[in-house]
Each structure stands twice: as C-alpha cells, then as structure tokens.
Amino acid sequence: MEFWENSTVIHSLQRSLREWYQAQGRDLPWRSTTNPYHIWVSEVMLQQTQVSTVIPYYYRWLNQFPDIPTLAESSLDLILKLWEGLGYYARARNLHRAAQQVASEYQGIFPQELEKVLTLPGIGRTTAGGILSAAFNQPVSILDGNVKRVLARLVSLEQPPQKAIKQLWVISDTLLDKKHPREYNQGLMDLGATICTPSQPACLLCPWSEFCQALQYNLQTKIPMREPSSPLPHKEIGVAVIWNDQGEILIDRRPEEGLLGGLWEFPGGKIEANETIAACIQREIEEELGIKIEVGEHLITINHAYTHFRVTLNVYHCQYLQGEPQPLESQELRWVKPEQLSEFPFPKANTKIIEVIVG
DNA sequence: AAAACGTGGCT
DNA sequence: TAGCCAAGTTT
Numbered sequence: 001m002e003f004w005e006n007s008t009v010i011h012s013l014q015r016s017l018r019e020w021y022q023a024q025g026r027d028l029p030w031r032s033t034t035n036p037y038h039i040w041v042s043e044v045m046l047q048q049t050q051v052s053t054v055i056p057y058y059y060r061w062l063n064q065f066p067d068i069p070t071l072a073e074s075s076l077d078l079i080l081k082l083w084e085g086l087g088y089y090a091r092a093r094n095l096h097r098a099a100q101q102v103a104s105e106y107q108g109i110f111p112q113e114l115e116k117v118l119t120l121p122g123i124g125r126t127t128a129g130g131i132l133s134a135a136f137n138q139p140v141s142i143l144d145g146n147v148k149r150v151l152a153r154l155v156s157l158e159q160p161p162q163k164a165i166k167q168l169w170v171i172s173d174t175l176l177d178k179k180h181p182r183e184y185n186q187g188l189m190d191l192g193a194t195i196c197t198p199s200q201p202a203c204l205l206c207p208w209s210e211f212c213q214a215l216q217y218n219l220q221t222k223i224p225m226r227e228p229s230s231p232l233p234h235k236e237i238g239v240a241v242i243w244n245d246q247g248e249i250l251i252d253r254r255p256e257e258g259l260l261g262g263l264w265e266f267p268g269g270k271i272e273a274n275e276t277i278a279a280c281i282q283r284e285i286e287e288e289l290g291i292k293i294e295v296g297e298h299l300i301t302i303n304h305a306y307t308h309f310r311v312t313l314n315v316y317h318c319q320y321l322q323g324e325p326q327p328l329e330s331q332e333l334r335w336v337k338p339e340q341l342s343e344f345p346f347p348k349a350n351t352k353i354i355e356v357i358v359g
Numbered sequence: 360a361a362a363a364c365g366t367g368g369c370t
Numbered sequence: 371t372a373g374c375c376a377a378g379t380t381t
Contacts, residue, residue: 046377053367054377087365090380124379144377189377198375199370229373259364305372307364348366 003211004155004171013211014177014184020207021187026051026194029058031186036110036135037068043130044091044122048145051193057086069108071099080262080345087348089261094122112136125169133185139178142185143169146192151175152224153196156213160225232310238280239268239315241357242293248337249357250289250320251344252330259306264344266315266353267330277314288330291323300356304349315353 003009028051030042041061045054061082065071071079076096083092098120102110110131111117117128129140143151148161151171157164177184195202203215214220242250251264269284271277278295285293295316302313327333336344341354 043377048365048376048378050367050376085366087367088378090364091378094379122379126378130377142377145375146377193377226374232373261364304366306366308362 002155003213005174009211010175013175013208014180016207017187017191018177018180018183021183021190024194025187025190029055030134034135036112036131038062039135040110040123040127040131041095043127043134044095045086047091047127048088049086053086057083067108068099068102068110071096072103072108076262077345081343084263084345085348089263091122093256093262094120097121098123110135112138114138114140130185133181137180137182139176139181141169141172141176142189143172144189146189146196147172149198149224150188150192150196150208153201153214153220154208154212156217156219157223157225160227162227232305232308235309235311236271236277237268237311237313238271238277238284239266239313239353240281240285240293240295240318241266241299241315241353242285242318242320244320244335246335248335249341250325251334251336251341252288252327253332253334254330256331260347262331262345263347264334265347265350268313268315271314277316281316281318285318288328289323289333290326290328292321293318294321300353302349302352311349313349313353 030039033039042054042058045057045061064078064082065074074096076093079092079096080089083089101120102108106116112132114128114132117123117132118125123131126142126144129142132138132140133142143165148168151157151168152161155171161168191206191208195206199221201220203209203212203220206212209215212220214223244250250267252267253264254260254262256262267285267288268281269288271280281295282293285291295318297317299315299317302315304311304313325333338358341358346354
C-alpha cells in the first residue's frame with residue numbers, strides 16, 4: 001500500500017490543506033459566487049491561461065453576457081471580439097455552442113449531473129470537476145496543471161505526468177476531501193499556483209512538506225520530469241494589405257474550424273521554396289481570392305510563436321487591379337476602412353499590422 | 360495516442 | 371533570447 005492510501009495520512013493532508021487554504025487562499029473574482037454560469041466561464045477562460053490574464057476578460061464577458069440565454073443568442077462575431085487576445089479560440093466557440101445546448105435542453109439552467117455537464121462542448125473532466133465542486137460543492141476531483149505538479153511531487157513520480165495520467169487521477173480521487181470538495185479543489189490549485197510552483201517551490205511554507213516525497217529526496221526541482229521537446233518548425237508567410245481606390249482594405253474571415261477559427265485576417269500564405277515574397281503574395285491572392293493585385297512597398301515584418309510552430313509575417317502594401325474578390329478559402333470577405341479594423345476580432349500576430357496602418 | 364490549438368510572463 | 375509553462379479539450 002502506498003503512503004497516500006493510508007486513511008490517517010489522507011485525513012492529515014486534507015486537514016492541513018484546508019487550514020492553509022482558509023488562511024492563505026487567493027481571493028479571486030469567481031470565488032465570491034456560486035453561480036454555475038459565472039464559474040463555468042472562469043473555468044473555461046482559465047484553461048491553459050493564467051489568472052492575471054483572465055480577470056479583465058472575465059469581467060468584460062459577464063458584463064456583455066450576464067446569463068446563459070444572453071450568451072446563447074449572441075453572435076459569434078461579438079463573442080470572438082470579447083475573446084480577442086485570450087487565445088485558444090475554440091473555447092469561445094464551444095462556450096457559445098454549449099450555451100445554446102443548455103438553453104435548448106435544460107431551459108437555460110446549468111445541469112448539476114456530471115454526465116450531463118461532460119456532454120457540453122469545451123468541458124472535459126477537469127473543468128467539469130472544477131465547476132461542480134465550486135458551484136455545488138460536489139465531490140468531483142480535478143487534474144489540472146497545478147494538481148499534476150503537486151501530486152507528482154507528493155509521491156515523487158518517477159516519470160513525466162503525461163505518462164501517468166491514469167495513476168494521477170487515482171491519487172486525485174483518493175485524496176479528495178469528500179466533505180469539503182470546494183475548499184479542497186480550490187486549495188490544491190492555490191497550493192500549486194503559489195507554493196508548489198514550477199521553479200523554486202516554497203517548500204518551507206508548504207502545508208504538505210512533511211509528506212512530500214520529492215522534498216524528502218530533495219527532488220522538488222527535478223519533479224515533475226519532462227520529456228525533451230523537439231524544435232518548433234518555422235514558416236515564412238507573405239501577407240497582403242490590399243487597397244482599392246476608395247481607400248479600403250480587403251480582409252477575410254478564417255474558416256470556422258482550426259487555427260484561429262472564425263477570426264479575421266489579412267490574406268496571404270506560405271512562401272514556397274525558391275519563391276520571392278512578391279510572387280508568393282500574388283499567387284496566394286489569386287488562389288484564395290481570385291483577383292489580380294500589384295505588390296507594393298514593404299509594410300512590416302512580424303515574428304510570432306504559436307504553440308507548435310513559429311511564423312514570420314512579411315507584410316506588403318498591395319494595389320487591387322482586377323477581378324471580383326471571392327472567399328475561395330475563407331468564410332467571408334470585406335472591404336473596410338482602416339478605422340473600422342478595430343471592430344473585427346484579429347489574431348494577436350496581426351495587431352501590429354493594424355497599428356502601423358492606422359498610425 | 361498524439362498532435363492541434365494562442366498568448367503572455369518568466370528565466 | 372529561446373524555451374518553458376500556465377485552472378485542458380478535442381480529434
């Protein structure tokens with residue numbers, strides 16, 4: 001039997017975490033409510049995203065979409081505009097779809113059954129546990145990045161967490177304080193975020209230090225272990241800011257699915273081997289929009305890193321020549337004046353382009 | 360099962 | 371500076 005399966009140890013871990021949380025837990029906007037919709041929004045925004053980034057988005061979102069029916073009836077355009085800059089835009093699309101599902105299937109009332117919650121798009125096991133424990137104090141465990149790190153250190157996990165997900169869920173389930181699930185889950189996440197941090201954990205202040213196997217072996221900075229990562233591929237992109245004679249710019253709305261789905265952008269594409277930037281831009285614009293342009297002055301060059309590749313955006317002013325623009329590889333096209341650009345949700349990599357255009 | 364999916368902050 | 375990491379889910 002592992003030490004963390006001993007009921008005396010479990011109770012001691014639960015009690016010490018709860019006392020620590022009551023004294024040292026963070027005061028966060030979504031902790032002053034049990035409104036499941038508010039907590040749901042916070043949980044989704046917090047996926048792979050840090051608290052300080054989320055807070056302003058959380059307030060703006062609830063101000064714009066105060067309840068589930070309002071969100072369900074909103075346009076995706078407005079939703080994406082509110083989400084602009086937060087990243088992982090599928091979260092916003094899923095929140096919209098899930099709100100429509102709650103509206104139609106549950107009369108707009110967020111369900112309290114785990115099986116029902118898990119059918120909502122964008123809500124997986126951890127988010128479901130986070131919502132049900134925080135909103136309804138239900139004993140449902142979680143396994144987010146904080147919890148993985150804390151538990152990996154507690155048991156001195158000998159392999160990268162990715163390789164031991166099933167085991168970590170068992171530990172998380174076993175240690176969950178079934179009498180105080182809300183405080184336990186929130187406390188465990190706070191412990192990971194403020195004490196058991198990725199680098200330089202504050203073990204001297206940790207309520208679990210006397211049980212922590214990593215600390216006992218002085219491995220707290222080696223655990224969690226990680227696998228070596230492969231270098232990110234790099235893409236050179238040609239981007240066109242196409243002007244017509246009315247002083248308008250042609251922008252397109254990306255396909256609904258995939259990278260930056262539903263966001264607007266300046267058209268362009270990947271530079272092929274042995275292709276000049278100007279030739280690339282001309283070719284891409286003909287392929288994607290079916291029009292002829294003339295490539296003019298260089299506007300700006302932008303380097304940007306996504307999760308799984310990096311890009312260099314080579315942006316050029318272009319002049320529209322002939323043909324009727326068609327959305328051959330996008331959802332929609334618009335000619336817009338520079339001052340209208342701010343009305344559309346753009347990816348972060350494009351904000352510098354807009355700044356330079358608008359001045 | 361592994362890859363796709365954004366961005367900002369920290370080291 | 372380049373890489374790592376963050377309240378993960380979906381396909």
